[in-house]
Amino acid sequence: MCSGSWSEAAAGEDSRTVEGGSELCADATLLREDGLPPPRGDRAVGRGHTVPDHSQGVGMTGPVFPPWPATSPVRGRLRLRPVEMRDSAMARELSTDPYVSLTGSLPSCATECEAKAWVRRQQMRHPEGAGFSFAIAIRADDGAIGHCGLWLKELGEGRATAGYAIVPSRRNQGFASEALALLTEFAWTVPGLRRVALHIESWNVASLRTAENAGYVREGVLARHQMIGGEHRDMVLYAAIRQTGLAR
Ligand SMILES: CC(C)(COP(=O)(O)OP(=O)(O)OC[C@H]1O[C@@H](n2cnc3c(N)ncnc32)[C@H](O)[C@@H]1OP(=O)(O)O)[C@@H](O)C(=O)NCCC(=O)NCCS
Numbered sequence: 001m002c003s004g005s006w007s008e009a010a011a012g013e014d015s016r017t018v019e020g021g022s023e024l025c026a027d028a029t030l031l032r033e034d035g036l037p038p039p040r041g042d043r044a045v046g047r048g049h050t051v052p053d054h055s056q057g058v059g060m061t062g063p064v065f066p067p068w069p070a071t072s073p074v075r076g077r078l079r080l081r082p083v084e085m086r087d088s089a090m091a092r093e094l095s096t097d098p099y100v101s102l103t104g105s106l107p108s109c110a111t112e113c114e115a116k117a118w119v120r121r122q123q124m125r126h127p128e129g130a131g132f133s134f135a136i137a138i139r140a141d142d143g144a145i146g147h148c149g150l151w152l153k154e155l156g157e158g159r160a161t162a163g164y165a166i167v168p169s170r171r172n173q174g175f176a177s178e179a180l181a182l183l184t185e186f187a188w189t190v191p192g193l194r195r196v197a198l199h200i201e202s203w204n205v206a207s208l209r210t211a212e213n214a215g216y217v218r219e220g221v222l223a224r225h226q227m228i229g230g231e232h233r234d235m236v237l238y239a240a241i242r243q244t245g246l247a248r
Contacts, residue, residue, distance in 0.1 A: 063155055063192030065129050073134075075182040078175065080134035083122035083147065087135050088115035090144040093167040099204075100165055102229045125149070132186075136166070136179045145170040148183050150196070158194040160187060164210070171206070177213035184214055184240050194242045199226060199235035211238040 073080040092115045094100050101108035106118045122133040131151035135144040146166035154160065162183055166176045187196050198216055200207045212218075216238035224232035 063190075065152070065155070066190045068126055068132075069186070069189070073182050073186040074139060075185065076178050077139055078178050078182055079137045079139045079142070080148065080179070080182060080186065081137050081142070083119050083133055083135045083144075085116060085119055087144040088112060088119055090135070090146070090167055091115035091118050093169065094147065094165055097165070097168055104163075104165075122147070131160070134183070136164070136175065145175055146179065148179050150183055150187055150190075152190070152193075155190070155192060158192055160190070160193055160196045162187070162196050162198055174213075176206070176210040180210055180214035180216075184216075187240075188242050188244075196240045198238040200238060201228070201233055202236050208236065208238075214240070216240045 068082075091106060092110050092112065095106045095108055095110035095115065098108060100106055101110075105121060107114045110118065125131055125133040130153065131149055133149045134147070136146040136148055137144050146164065148164040149162065151161045151163070162180065164176050164180055164183070166179075184196055187193055196216075198207075198211050199222065200211060202208070202221070217240070219237045219239055222235045222237050225235040226233055
């Protein structure tokens, strides 16, 4: 993703260390049969909790964790919607890209079971307070062609990171650029958020261009910033800054 990975690594979890093999389907009990997260009362951490604001001193609280949007963000050809069980085929195609499994929690060449476990993890991101995990869907037929995330671990400081990935068969058609622009537009609806950052490896020209197409500005290189594939890699830092309706 960006932030080192296309997906949810920025949310602070590497499922490869917490899940494995036959356990991948074991968390099915966390979810209802329709694949949706349990009702709020059953969640360990629910929506609407406050985020620690370290910039204002210990013990103070920052912005309220934002609710899931009432209407899906839409722009041009795309819609950002919740990741659903029917998206397991999209996840399996994503997993055929070796870089995707290096930088996120989706195992390489995922089985149907592993893909579904990944879907379930995405469905828990918002209830857990990690951020927004969206399927990138074609507006016309609602079919998923990729995934993106807005990760809010640092919302208390007004910062987020983002990541994105498009299935190999739908690349180079402008979808990532459009999706990142839409995700960023959505980010500015989050109260208190003023900066969204991306961390991209310098060889990843498609991702660098995606960032630039979506209006992100290159800020520099973070040397040996992120562990990917067993080594600390340099990451190019890009950021988008909220221009209007500035958060206080
Ligand atoms: C990076 C990624 C999301 C780009 O998706 P995409 O839908 O193909 O991107 P777009 O079609 O919007 O293209 C963006 C730009 O990259 C260029 N591009 C696309 N594929 C490319 C490639 N293989 N090599 C070089 N440039 C490429 C496009 O021409 C376009 O540049 P332009 O505006 O100058 O014409 C996709 O390659 C991917 O999912 N990669 C794996 C996950 C990943 O690396 N995510 C980002 C991590 S930071």
